[in-house]
Amino acid sequence: GWFFTTIKNKNIDNIRKQSRMSYIEMSDIFEETEGFxxxxxxxxxLDKLSEKNKKVLQLKYEMNLNSRQIGEILGI
Known part of the structure; x- marks a missing residue:
């Protein structure tokens, strides 16, 4: 975790040096880096999953399909 925190802090420092930012803009940066x-x-x-399992997750979470719809599309 310290590596990612360090990278995040370095990026924030660089942005501060480039221009003055309001409090609201800084909070936006923190929100964008949360969960990095x-x-x-x-x-x-995800890279370790088979192509079929990746497709199931894509259909479920990107396309918002239910299990029955996914089964019909994939023929399972």
């Missing part, structure tokens, strides 16, 4: 580490872990886990 979790996203990297999830991408690593």
């Amino acid at each position: 580490e979790e996203k990297i872990v999830m991408r690593g886990l």
Whole structure:
């Protein structure tokens, strides 16, 4: 976790140096970087899935399909 926190803090420092930012803009940066580490872990886990399992997750969470619809599309 410290690595990602360090990277996040360095990026914030660089942005502060480039221009003055309001409190609201800084809070937006924190919101955007929240979950960054979790996203990297999830991408690593997704890369280990078979293509069929990736497709199931894509249909479920990106296309918002239910289990029956997914089964019909994939023929299962």
